[in-house]
Amino acid sequence: MMAPIADPRFSPMPAGMFFSASVGNALPLLHQIRHALTALLTGGTETIIDLGAIPFGPGDEAVLEETLGTGEVHAVLTAMGESHVRETAIPGVWRIDHRDMAGALQSRFVEITMMPDILKTQREDAVRGLKVLEDRLAALDGGTPV
Amino acid sequence: MKTRPLLSETMAAHGVSRRTFMKYCATLASVMALPPALAPRIAQALERARRPSVIWLSFQECTGCTESITRSHAPTIEEMIFNTISLDYQDTLQAAAGHQAEAARHQAMKENYGKYLVVVEGSIPVANPAYSCFAGRSNLDVLKETAAGAAAIVTVGTCAAYGGIPHAMPNPTGARAVSDIITDKPIINVPGCPPIPVVMTGVLAHFLTFGVPELDDLGRPKAFYGDVIHDRCYRRPFYDKGLFAETFDDEGARAGWCLYKLGCKGPTTHSVCATVKWNGGVSFPIQSGHPCLGCTQPDFWDGGGFYKPLSVPTGDYRALAAGGVGVGAVVGAAGALVGRGVKAEAARKHETVDAHDLEKPS
Amino acid sequence: MTASLERGLNALREQIDAPVASFFTSCVHCGLCAEACVFYRETEDPRYIPIRKLDPMRRLWRREFTLFGRIGAMLGLVRPVTDADLGEWETLVYDSCTLCGRCTLVCPVGNDITLMIRKMREGMSAAGHTPKELIGAAVRHVETNSLMGNLAPALRAQVKRSVAETGIDIGFDQPGVDYMVILSAQETMDYPEILSSMARIFKKAGISWTIASDGFEATNVGVQIGSRDIARILVARVVEAAERLGVKGVVSPECGHAYQALRWEGPNLMGRAFNFEVVHIVELLDRLRAEGKLPTKGMESRRVTFHDPCQINRRGGIDREPRRLMALVASDFVETDDAGAMNWCCGGGGGVGANERATKLRLTAFKRKKAQLEKVNPDKLITMCAYCHHTIEEAMEEYHMEIEVQGLTDFVATYLDDEPAGA
């Protein structure tokens, strides 16, 4: 659908045109992230910031993107559409972008955490996984239930 | 009465993993403008939610709101929401027509009396009901009848919420808002012309999970209508710096300066346009270079003109002031002539002062 | 004709014009006029706020010259002006105002309050609310030739003494001369040395002059009382004498209100422009100085300062002339604070000095002048108004101050180089 232009990197505004006009929100957000990271290190407090709730001007996100950079981890979930979980060049600061099955961006977060919860296996899934594994083992054992 | 499945059951049936569900809840939190940390609570609430019956009534409207929600950029989420609900009546979307459709509505009402949700799109003509009827019945009748058994009503679009364009002067149909007619049910107003699709789904999700959201004075969910666009607008710094586009094609317009002087209603318009934006977060009117029309506000059509700055008077004040100057000049001259008359009379009556009569006779 | 409220209000109505209307319209009740007023400053009594002294006139203007005021009057919102009001205001208008004009210069909206007090006095006098000493002076002046009674014999005696002293003849009633000189009664009686000084200066400059035996008195109590009718009678004596003698000009002496009366009010009182020039003695001296006709010899080396008479500087426009003359003859000339157009009033002008019941107030007001003088501590004070001269001397006596006071003409004449060349 409209996935390509939904990505800020493919903003319809020519890059740089509004860069000087970007006066507002990248910088305060980066400061907020700094505070959150301090809180994580001192008290273990995790923070999630919804990027959808922040009024970005064209260019703001590029500043954010450039400042945080790209880190070591880049995980892709396939869960009714892809989700990209990337650690930024600032370890402890993660970017999480959820997309739907059509590839359109659904929601975007910055998480300040040692490990984003979404990467961990959910207990319910593990329970279901155990059952599936047991079913499969049963099948391997000759099709007869124990 | 059918037992409606729990959402979690529906999802499990579709083979949706818990992780996928959590991803969905995170997105839903974002859509509902709730803090991301609330995602687990949304998950809990959704797990227990039953699919409610929804009856969607279309009155004096342009179907733009339906278009908006069905053309929404995130079909999967909306699909999931709509999978969560049971849309038992929607005359634009449903396959049934005529008596069959009406029968479906009556059946849904009967089966879910007191529990179903009514969504209204469009205003209700009260002065002359003949302007909008279906199945030979006036909108007013159908609304009253349907609302009677509703758990709550969601008005979608400014027409249903506040009368909208049909209500604009001179309002030939006597268009009224739902809240003008139904006063004994919770009404959640989701105004906009049309509303942002994710706002509509966000409100539905909120209703499903946490019930009727917190509303402002105009019945709008505060989560989506709490702030004015102006306060969240990326062009706000230009307003604060005093940099404005004066015309649509000047340097200021090209440089993306504030559109206040071109009539932008952002300062008085409550909406999340500036943050959620439209078309999957691509842009919103101000970002595209056009002032906000104020479509989420009552009577936005009668606000004195889309291109008239908020600070500019709406009446024909120049002619009145000119008239005032004229009247003032005439009356003032007349008054002054009276004053000159007083002086002339005083001069005529002047009694010469003599050194010998300076003392008052005692 | 007798003084009555109706006659007074009528006279006031005649005085109200566009400037008065604009002044009352503009007043914002800021009270800055009070800060400038010597009477308020030295008493800090809010009754002396200059604009308040005009309240009856303001009410008359509102009631009869504004539409809203007329409506207000019909509704009983604007009180009419009563005789009791005028009676109450008499002391404010006559005792606590010397028409000095400081308020006029500080008013932020530009109200000429002084002009309005002058106009207000027209109504007050016509209504019979004039201090009795001023009435007496008016009667004497109208009946004889001066506010002090018949001064003709005294003047002749002073002239004779001067001629004897200088050897320069002073002729009475000589037609066709350059200037006709008039004198204030104060000069004739207290400071006659001006005659000799003028005689010497004019002789040196080659100016011919005369004194009219029927128009020698420069003061005009009509202007102080605020009666155009009386002022006209008095000024007409001088104007008619000058016209009869066919002089080029009339020299207005060192007297503040006399200059005001002849130079600025005169033509308007007479209803016609004069065919002679009115020049203040100090203006004339400065003109002679510029033309090189005022040679001086030596200078006063003691510390000298200057008092600006209100009617001559602030209300008369003669500010630089006396200072150029001072520079000519005083080597240690110091200005007081606020010197020039904003100089403080001596407290005796505008009829206040003649008004017995105002004596205490006048002496209180003088404290401002006293403070000014004490700050520069001069040996000598020069001024160019005989009445200021008189008021200051009297007040200094009261306050035991010992500063010599001298008229500017006399001071300049002291250093006039009128020895024959080569002698």
Next chain:
Amino acid sequence: MNPAFTLFMWARGPAFDVALAIFAAGITLRLVEMVVLGRKTDLAPAKGHPIRQGLATIFTRSIPRPGLVRFAPGTYLGGYVFHLGFFAAFLLFAPHIALIRDALGLSWPAANRAIVESATALAVVAAIILFFSRVMDPVRRALTGFEDYLVLLLSVLPLVTGYVAANKLFGNPEMMLAVHVLSVDALLIVFPFTKLMHSVSFVFSRYYNGAIQGRKGAES
């Protein structure tokens, strides 16, 4: 439906129209009434330049006389800051410029909001000083009546309500805008009937004062 919006539209619609008509008619009336009274020609030959000095005094009288400020610092300081602040807030704020452009076709650049808001705050502080000087100072108290307090209040209200509306300090922003515009409407209506007239008539009184003094060659 939305009382705030309805009130706002009324304030900037019919109420403004009526207020402006009263304002324009009233000011014209009072100025004409004043000027048409006329004055006699002055027959005394001029020593200075009456017209030139009259015109100059319209401007020069804005500068205080040295030595006087210390006697009434509150009135001087409060007066200056109030006037400058009021007009800075009025004339440099973009929405007001938009209004003036609509009315008169004149336009100029707007100032930074920090400047506008500082000017507003200063003007309000100045008004408070002026208020206290009216209450405490014997001279001001003696001259002060109901009208003075009314005018002071009505002059401050647009500043305060405008500040509140622009900063959304409290209340519904539309309601605060409505209140702001209504406060301006009120100011316009009382203008011709009160001493607010000084803001136009001062031109005349300063001119007359300067011309009278100028004829004599005296300072003004």
